[in-house]
Amino acid sequence: GGDFKFWEAECFKIDPANKKIHCRSNMGTNLDGNGEFLVDYDYLVVAVGARxxxxxxxxxxxxxxxxxxxxxxxxxxxxxxxxxxxxxxxxxxxxxxxxxxxxxxxxxxxxxxxxxxxxxxxxxxxxxxxxxxxxxxxxxxxxxxxxxxxxxxxxxxxxxxxxxxxxxxxxxxxxxxxxxxxxxxxxxxxxxxxxxxxxxxxxxxxxxxGTRPFVVDFMKQIGQANRRVLATDEWLRVRECDDVYAVGDCATINQRRVMVSNIICYVFLLVL
Missing domain, CATH: 3.50.50.100 (FAD/NAD(P)-binding domain)
Structure with missing residues (x-):
């Protein structure tokens, strides 16, 4: 399996354009004295709940x-x-x-x-x-x-x-x-x-x-500013943003209408 790393820190900004997240730790400080650091990602899962x-x-x-x-x-x-x-x-x-x-x-x-x-x-x-x-x-x-x-x-x-x-x-x-x-x-x-x-x-x-502040900022970056929480598809992929997934209270699933129509048609055929 791949390496697993854990850091006790707070994410305060997501940069989807450069595939980075900005983090801050209160466990210590960096050379600038603020405890902030960057983490690169290939795929990102946002599961921070709500406030x-x-x-x-x-x-x-x-x-x-x-x-x-x-x-x-x-x-x-x-x-x-x-x-x-x-x-x-x-x-x-x-x-x-x-x-x-x-x-x-x-x-x-x-x-x-x-x-x-x-x-x-x-x-x-x-x-x-x-x-x-x-x-x-x-x-x-x-x-x-x-x-x-x-x-x-x-x-x-x-x-x-x-x-x-x-x-x-x-x-x-x-x-x-x-x-x-x-x-x-x-x-x-x-x-x-x-x-x-x-x-x-x-x-x-x-x-x-309510939505956490850094998630609100992320939503503005990807064109979801008018929503209450992050919109995802049925596979939990954040809409309008590649390689980012969201789950829990910070997100909602937008199901495709065609799925409902297909189910209704299928039930109708079974009844006939």
Missing amino acids: SNTFNTPGVTENCHFLKEVEDAQKIRRSVMDCFEKASLPYLNEEERKKNLHFVVVGGGPTGVEFAAELHDFVTEDLSKLYPSIQHLVKISLIEAADHILTMFDKRITNFAEDKFGRDGIDVKTGYKVVKVSKDAITMQNPATGDITVPYGMAVWSTGI
């Missing part, structure tokens, strides 16, 4: 947790424990304890809903035994801009989830759009109530995924 989509909402990147990487899960667990420890301090009043124990999840899709449910179970089944005196002050809020959570599923699933959260004491706020996140408060808008600001102890942002 959390903040919709450019002010304060999200600086103050919210995300649900994308293993490191995110570790940070969230530490943050939950820190919130309980802060709320246990003897000099805090009840309002300050409630603020520290208010956990906000933004995004009512499958990931946000599952996280809110898991957090509820973690609090009621585990942390309630470690912090029995403040467990009753915990509040979990799920904020969704649409009229319901889990809108991509059947209405029966949506209704069941909303009813279950209601029974569990999880506050589901639908029709609210988050417009700003500060260090200790979230501002959201609702057509009926206008802007409201809610204090919190920990916030988790789960509103879908």
Whole structure:
């Protein structure tokens, strides 16, 4: 077999014209002191996934947790424990304890809903035994801009989830759009109530995924600037770019219509 090499580094630019990728490592520096280097390729596979989509909402990147990487899960667990420890301090009043124990999840899709449910179970089944005196002050809020959570599923699933959260004491706020996140408060808008600001102890942002910046730049170079992700054919070859393949959340497959037509014709003949 051929040689296999591994470098722990970040790709920050693809140069398809010269078949090179620009990389940067934080493990050390080169002679220029920036840790950057070039890698030549014959064939390139882009499989970098996606990043959390903040919709450019002010304060999200600086103050919210995300649900994308293993490191995110570790940070969230530490943050939950820190919130309980802060709320246990003897000099805090009840309002300050409630603020520290208010956990906000933004995004009512499958990931946000599952996280809110898991957090509820973690609090009621585990942390309630470690912090029995403040467990009753915990509040979990799920904020969704649409009229319901889990809108991509059947209405029966949506209704069941909303009813279950209601029974569990999880506050589901639908029709609210988050417009700003500060260090200790979230501002959201609702057509009926206008802007409201809610204090919190920990916030988790789960509103879908977006394209990584260097992939956006690559798409502009190959004439795909108007797309959300890289377009490939049924063989995962990136369209308008030779010798580059893409797979995963950073790409989508554009199937040829002729394949669907052939399948329909074949089924029609079988029926006859």
